[in-house]
Amino acid sequence: MNKVELVYRELLFQALEKNNFLLTQKELSNLLSMSLSTVNLSLKPLRRMNAIKVNPMNLKTINPRKVLLYWASVRNLNKDIAYQTRVDVSISEIEKNIPANCIFGAYSAYKFRFKEVPADYSEVYVYADSLDEIKKRFPSKSGQPNLFVILKDVNMGRYGKITSLAQTFVDIWNLGEWYSSDFIKALEMRINGILE
CATH class of the missing domain: 1.10.10.10 (Winged helix-like DNA-binding domain superfamily/Winged helix DNA-binding domain)
Structure with a gap:
C-alpha cells in the first residue's frame, strides 16, 4: 500500500x-x-x-x-501480495494456524469482526511482518492458492488483529471471487448504518 x-x-x-x-x-x-x-x-x-x-x-x-x-x-491488492500458496485443510484450520503477529484481512476480517459471514469463502488473506514463519507453517505448494500474504505497513498494528472496517471493504472490493459481492453488500449495509 x-x-x-x-x-x-x-x-x-x-x-x-x-x-x-x-x-x-x-x-x-x-x-x-x-x-x-x-x-x-x-x-x-x-x-x-x-x-x-x-x-x-x-x-x-x-x-x-x-x-x-x-x-x-x-487500491491494487494483487500488487501487494508477497506470498501465496495452496493449503489443503479447511479455512478455519488455516485461520487457527496463522502466526499470532499477523493481521487478518478480507473475508476472515469480516468473520472475526461481525461473528458471521454473508457467504462461505475459500481464501484467507493476512498481513504479516515477514514471510519466514508463514512459509514454515504453510510451505509453497502448487494448485489454486487459498492463502495470500501481504506485508504489513508500519502503522497497521494500530488497528488491532483485523484490518480496519474501511480496509476490509477496500480489500474485498478488489477481490474477484463470486462471493466477494455478498461481502461488499453486507459491508455497505453496516457502513450505511454507521453513517446514518
Whole structure:
C-alpha cells in the first residue's frame, strides 16, 4: 500500500470507527509518521471531489462514502501480495494456524469482526511482518492458492488483529471471487448504518 492510502485508511478509521470527522494535517502527519507534504498531496483528490473540507485549522471528512469508494478504486491488492500458496485443510484450520503477529484481512476480517459471514469463502488473506514463519507453517505448494500474504505497513498494528472496517471493504472490493459481492453488500449495509 502506498503512503497516500495510509492517509485514506486513517481518515476512514477515524470517521467510521471513532466517529471523529475532524482532524488536522499535522495530526495525520504525526499519527502516520509521514511528511506534511505527503499528507497534503494525498488530500488533493479528496478535496477536488468534495469528500473532505480543508480549513485553515483543520480538515473535516464530509463524505466518508466518497473517500471509501475512491480508495477502493485506486487500491491494487494483487500488487501487494508477497506470498501465496495452496493449503489443503479447511479455512478455519488455516485461520487457527496463522502466526499470532499477523493481521487478518478480507473475508476472515469480516468473520472475526461481525461473528458471521454473508457467504462461505475459500481464501484467507493476512498481513504479516515477514514471510519466514508463514512459509514454515504453510510451505509453497502448487494448485489454486487459498492463502495470500501481504506485508504489513508500519502503522497497521494500530488497528488491532483485523484490518480496519474501511480496509476490509477496500480489500474485498478488489477481490474477484463470486462471493466477494455478498461481502461488499453486507459491508455497505453496516457502513450505511454507521453513517446514518
